[in-house]
Amino acid sequence: MQVHFAAERPTDTDVLAFIVQKSAWDGFALPLDNPAAARETAKLARFEGNSGQSFLFFSQEGGRTMRIILVAVADGDAADYIRAGGEILAKVQTCGAKTIAVHAANLDAKAAAEVAYGAVLRNWRMDKYRTKLPETAKPTITDITLFGAPVGAEAAWQTHSAIANGVALTKELVSEPANVIYPESFVERCRHLAELGVEITVLDDQDMAKLGMGALLGVAQGSVRPARLIAMRWDGTGGAQEKPVVFVGKGVTFDTGGISIKPAAGMEDMKWDMGGAGAVAGTMKALAGRKAKAHVVGICGLVENMPDGNAQRPGDVVTTMAGQTVEVINTDAEGRLVLCDALHWAQETYNPDTIIDLATLTGAIIISLGKEHAGLFSNSDELSDQLIAAGKASGDKLWRMPVGPAYDKLIDSPIADIKNVGPRDAGSITAAQFLLRFIKDGVKWAHLDIAGTVWGDKDGPTWAKGATGYGVKLLDRFVADNYEQ
Ligand code: BES
Ligand code: MN
Ligand code: ZN
DSSP: OEEEEESSOOTTOSEEEEEEEHHHHTTOOOOSSOHHHHHHHHHHTTOOOOTTOEEEEEEEETTEEEEEEEEEEOSSOHHHHHHHHHHHHHHHTTSSOOEEEEEOTTSOHHHHHHHHHHHHHHHOOOOTTOTTOOGGGSOOOOEEEEESOOTTHHHHHHHHHHHHHHHHHHHHHHHSOTTTOOHHHHHHHHGGGGGGTOEEEEEOHHHHHHHTOHHHHHHHTTSSSOOEEEEEEEEOSTTSSOSOEEEEEEEEEEEOOTTSOOOSTTGGGGGGTTHHHHHHHHHHHHHHHTTOSSEEEEEEEEEEEOOOTTOOOTTOEEEOTTSOEEEOSOTTOOHHHHHHHHHHHHHHHHOOSEEEEEEOOOTHHHHHHTTTOEEEEESOHHHHHHHHHHHHHHSOOEEEOOOOHHHHGGGOOSSSSEESOOOSTTHHHHHHHHHHTTSOTTOEEEEEEOTTTSEESSOBTTBOSEEOOTTHHHHHHHHHHHHOO
């Protein structure tokens, strides 16, 4: 779908959309052939301009029957305009119409760009494996035009367009099945970021063995797919920001649970156990695409957790790159084993002040927070506040959870330095405590448990049922607000 900006309404559009704020609705002069009839229709549809309300009707405009959409938004919130754009697109995505024109004369430049952004995000879907999709179920929209927007809307859109490309990469990586996306192919799908100026470093399993990444490799050893680690570095400051901010993603391309095997029902969901890595890759694409004035490194620890004859066993003790030993009580608590080596390598290699990991780490976080918020765990109030603010602004919401010594002691092992699971209680917190043991003194760290937010069981404001792209808008906003000032 192409996005255009124009001064006047295109004459041949199939769909015409209006976005109104509650406060403006009563006095809003609908520029239609018969505005009185349109008002009457709105009244019958009980449309009163309340935020979140929207409806579609058919109307004769210039001798043609057109679809008209009205969407109401609250006053001025970015997430609201993004949602409005998504809503418009969703209403007509497969209706046979080709072109949408959005009346943008009553929007500011930023809002107009956000509407386009929402529509583009919502338009993404994965149809490549559906060879028998009926014609009537195929997306038909080719163009969306925002007309009458103030100057600056198109420039604002260029930024959003780059972020949307990042979100699309994340959704693609998350949606692809695990026979297509495995550690090596994940790396290949990231290679094109080099064209945007991203410096890519890849460690293979032998490199990681030399570095002593026994925890990460212990997870991978039950799979025929060799492990990889990819680091993507973007410096848009020309060296001015010496220390990069570092993002680390859990990239378990499939999680069977290993020898502590998961039940069959729902196991297919574990193709998206690389959602953290997917978000990190998408964020790097977004940042480089919009030439962010920040120095950022995105790292993905990539493994497949399988139960073959060489798989690690419950009770095995592995030695991490940091030198700490881990008793592997449950081979299904593999994400933390991957992340501890990736986090340690990241700190050794890039010496960051701030490191943020994203991981579909625990089922327990879905019990705690459902799909509305991802869990935030951190050793820094300042970093937490920054992330929560970026979450609110971007729509990728976060809720802070506690960490502390009383939880930490629950993962002491009788045979090694740490065990990889605690008791049943507080499962998301003990998982975070495990990671915190690998954070160096003085480093600000946050862990985002995104197990509940990576995949949507139903359509959402910026996604069709399936991959949500969670994390890219959040991290992009976090970088924009805290590193590009
Ligand atoms: N990848 C899972 C967590 C998960 C579960 C993500 C459901 C998305 C949906 C993780 O590797 C896992 O298996 N965690 C275990 C930890 C347990 C063994 C301590 C869990 O949550 O049950
Ligand atoms: Mn697992
Ligand atoms: Zn997992």
